[in-house]
């Protein structure tokens with residue numbers, strides 16, 4: 001099946017307490033590239049191998065957290081169709097004008113049952129990854145810091161997990177790849193969903209703290225580069241939550257850490273390829289530790305308690 005419909009996590013607007021400090025962190029340590037600033041003071045950034053204008057928007061605010069999560073869809077017709085499908089499902093949608101975000105076309109916004117504000121968009125100016133399209137080289141030069149290749153996925157928390165799961169599966173065309181069951185052995189505690197052939201593009205966790213973010217994740221190319229990221233975080237005194245580590249779920253490797261405002265970020269590497277004919281993996285309540293942290297098989301308190 002060709003990849004159509006919703007393509008991938010395209011951008012996220014993150015609230016930061018001190019804009020200058022945040023920009024220094026996101027460019028010098030995480031290693032994203034600044035691509036613009038708008039009239040309201042928001043700062044736009046992209047990862048080195050992303051071709052569209054931006055994937056992260058930083059907004060100065062008085063509390064940390066995430067304003068909205070944007071998925072890129074195939075084209076304008078797909079955007080119209082998904083908007084129609086959302087409305088038919090009973091979801092209120094709103095159009096945001098083109099240009100409200102720099103270099104970005106019209107966006108269709110809606111709130112998911114877990115309280116999060118999502119948006120779909122089809123158009124964003126392509127600025128490339130410096131390699132060009134004719135006989136491209138393979139090395140992107142002048143990379144700074146950790147330098148992930150792209151925005152990868154989000155883990156977000158909310159009470160009505162079932163509602164958001166069903167909306168993403170039934171309307172937006174996502175597939176369930178993995179789930180952790182609650183103690184009752186029936187209810188979903190957490191679900192991993194993909195709109196592509198990645199092991200996940202988004203994860204929802206059942207949590208009374210609706211509309212909260214656990215982390216935004218960025219893709220690292222190799223385990224060796226992930227270890228370098230951990231070394232750099234230690235050298236620069238970045239607040240590391242936990243890692244480097246291996247996930248049972250997705251089989252990816254990972255580090256969780258915090259930006260200066262307290263937003264958790266993940267550097268993620270690996271994960272299996274998913275195809276829509278594959279059955280989801282199920283993890284039981286008793287094995288939740290191994291599902292998340294495969295080696296130590298137990299969760300740390302900060303990982304469970306801190307969301308923004």
Ligand SMILES: [Fe+2]
Nearest residue numbers: 154155217266
């Ligand atoms: Fe993650």
